Amino acid sequence: MSPKSILLLVSFFLLGVLANAQYTEKINSNRPGTSQGAFSVGNNVLQLEGGFGFGKEKHKILDTKTNVFNFDYSVRYGLLIEQLEIRLNGRYRADGVTQTIGANQQKINRSNFEINTIGAKYLIYDPYKRPKENDSLNYEKLKSWKEHYKFRWKTLIPAVSAYAGVNFIASDNPFTFPGDASISPKFVIAAQNNWTTNYGGDWAFVTNLIVDKVTTDNPAFGLILTATHTINETWAGFIEYEVQKSDFYSDNIMRLGGAYLFDQDLQFDANIAFNFKDTPSIFTCSFGASYRFDWHKKDEIIEQPGLEGGVKDKEEDEEELEGEEGLEGELEEGEEENDSIKPRKTSFINDFEDDSFRDEMEQDLDQRRTDERLERERIEQEKVDKKQGKKFKKEEARRLKREAKEARAAEKAALKAEKEKAKMIEDIDAELDKMEEDKGVDQELEDLDKQLKELEKMENDLNAEEQKEKEVEKKEVEKAEEVDVDAEYDKYQKEQEKKKKDEEKRRKKEDKKRLKEEKKRKKEESKRKAQGKKDKKKEQESDDSEIEKELEKFDI
Template sequence: MSPKSILILISFLTISYSLSAQYTKKINTNRPGRSQGAFSVGNNVLQGEGGFGFGKEKHTLRDTQTSFFTMDYEARYGLLIEQLEIRLDGTARGDVVKRTVGANEQKTTRFNFVNNTIGAKYLVFDPYKRPKKDSIDLNSWKAQHRFKWKTLIPAVSVYAGMNFNTADNPFTPVDDPSISPKFVLITQNNWTTNNFKNWVLVTNIIIDKITTENPTYGWIITTTHTINDNWAVFGEYQGQKSDFYSDDLFRIGGAYLLNNDIQFDASLTTNFKDTPSIFSLNFGGAYRFDWHKKDEIILEEGESIGIQENPDDLEDNEGDNFEDIDSEFEEEENDTLNARKTPFINDFEDDDHRQEIERELDERRTAERLERERIANEKQAKKDDKKFRKEERRRLKREAKEAKRAEKARLKEEKEKAKMIKEIDKELDQMEKEQGVDQELDEIDKELQKLDNLEKELFNEEEKDTKELEKAKEKELEEEEEDIDAQYEQMKKEEERAQKEEEKRLKKEEKRRKKEEKKRKKEEAKAKKAAEKAKKEEEEKEKELEEDDGEGL
């Protein structure tokens, strides 16, 4: 098929089908597997994918060992419409082939492109564009979670391209032409139901170089599972049949999404034959230049096709009700409509997707309500705290004033008491002088001194008794601790003694077992010797009988 025919076919398909949105918020790559997804990168999006790999091959029939290094590249661009993508890809390989001839080892170094292909992919059928509406009983858990057979209907794309081969290429047939066609039928299932959420199945049916003397037929089956928002794993089976080379390859690996436009990946490839056996490791990544501006909307038959602008460009009074709701949603990979750029839920989304969006809306509203309540509670707590601090300052000031007034009153009262005491002392001194009571006062002082001494003696005796009681209690506690320590030591010694006895018992048991084993081996050796002796005697008897028979003859 000529390039002109391919362009005519693509133009026909473009006219025959309605527009649908292929753009996704996150990068959509074909790596780390070798299959193509059914969906394009989106209009006006340029995406580069590439990587390198290294490994070994061993061919038992040719008795060769090959160490190789590969570099692959892929450039994808969404052209004109959402369904159409042009693609340039290729793989360069360099290897060292070792072969032993006699006592010498021969090495051959090779380098060239394994393939270089340019082509276009077009989405023919998208089951996620207008899914049939199911009537589901929202009160039935079984009805909401049962498997839906319609999810087995895949999206279908076709790919047509041209291979470009260089002269004297060691990795292609000798008579391989410089230009040859390549066709791929692509199917893709996105299982987003409750039972199979986050699983993707991609199938490629490949017809390559059909116009040459060595056509190649192949198939690739890839399944991908998204673990979380950043990590995904995949498994892949690739089959290839041709007169030049046939093989069955198996790959496993994973990918890490750094952000919406960058992805890194790693994979391992092997096969199960030895002509040759293959083992390789591959590492790579992808980067997207996102110049996508508009989401194209599918309309029913009879309606005109329109372009829905990005809701960020709409007036504030038209988009305020939707921006807060849709701002946190991230679109599923390969979904047909960018939910974050469309300010409404399209009536052609399937019920599971609609329920998922409604559930996320409920969660978002609940989170916003809880956030508003939290902010209100924080404001109320701040107001209460401010009011409490203000009342506390007033209370402290009031208490300080009352304390000052009380202190002044106390000082005034003490001054009055001191003044009164001085006046009383003066009056008593005057009375003592007049009445002569000095001797009586001296006697009273002596009696008071005696009473003080008695009180001191009683206090000292009580203190002494208290100290003796404390010492007695401390002594009892020390004795109790010593008893506990002695019991612990005794228990520890008993445990050690039991452990030693157990070790002795085990050693005796081991010695007895070894002795029995040795005895058994001796008996077996003795029995063996007896059997050999009996066999030898029997052979001697037979030999004597044969000699006797010979003499008799």
């Protein structure tokens, strides 16, 4: 492999490594820690960060137990330039304090904003922005394994930013000292080191020096140290140590946790926090997320330290300014910018005299951007085709559904017609059956007469039997007159039996009478139906005769 090929591969490797910059392709969140990074979110980028936590606090001296719930939030926006960021952050807290007084327990509920601050952060110093001449890479050093992997003291120089903000708190806030000012200043110096190791992944170390409420009677000072390690493309872990010092409250807090990168604009995180004292002791668990709205339009390449602008000196700076003015003049005359990296704005190693290497890198970058653009166009076209395909399938499904509905309606109409036809045939058959049944009406009337005669005979028999019983009773009465008092009881029993028999005879007589009346009614109804059928038959015969006459007229 030629030296130029080796150098090209190494350069592309260095270009792909994560480095310091303002805007990044993936979200850059301050969560799950509480420290501020030195870099902003990027120009025209809105980022929302928030989470909720719950835990317990115990105060050994005051003998109190507190259940804590808090919600913290942060709104960050890159304004005007890459280095400037404005932010609003705060924390809302609600807790319940249980205090033991003697043998009684008292619970106090409190809620308010613990922190509410608005301010701006500006990147003061970026150590990788314009490297010196002796910091550039050369081919001889790239050939050496020792030179490539050795530790560089220059990476200990951090990027530094300054934050200035204003605190806003409500009056009678239970989480601040009494008489605290409603408006007070806050200042933060943030330093950040980013290291990329070949075997250990990416590391970031953030230091915050905090001076808060310096214009009040109880100023606060703080120090936050945060170390973050990127495990892979989606997972990262962190450890943080915070020191708080003021006359109102002082503490040392340790935080441990991790974050999961769902996509380039969304991150989820979780952490636990605890301290090392018992006045009070603290233990909390927190869960949160970060999301950004990326309206960053300027296309930038995030470069590896040492390659951001090539090796520059004063003369080259002057030439670069002249070249940029000439390039702007050419663009104003009508030439369009292409996607390639522009001269004097792209980082290259300027120590090589052979321009072919520079051309190859530019061509390769142009090709990569063209491929990315074509891939984006292909994906967009696939989305359009998929959408049109779904629309066509939907219309086809509607058409098939409409046709099926029409077919079902036609089938129902045909079934209805068949049922009506079958009903007409059944009605005609029923009429014919009735006409045949009319022939047996006379026989039915004769049977009814016989039954009536039998009922009359049964009635006469009952009357004769009743007459006999009366005669027997009369005789018994005559005999009873001759019987003494001892026979009165037997007489009473006989009278009771007689009453029962009389009641039974009366009931039988009423049943027979009712049956007789029912038979008469049925006979009259049968006669009336028979007469109606005869009349109907005569009408039908007259109609048939009229139809035959009409047909004869037509035949004539």
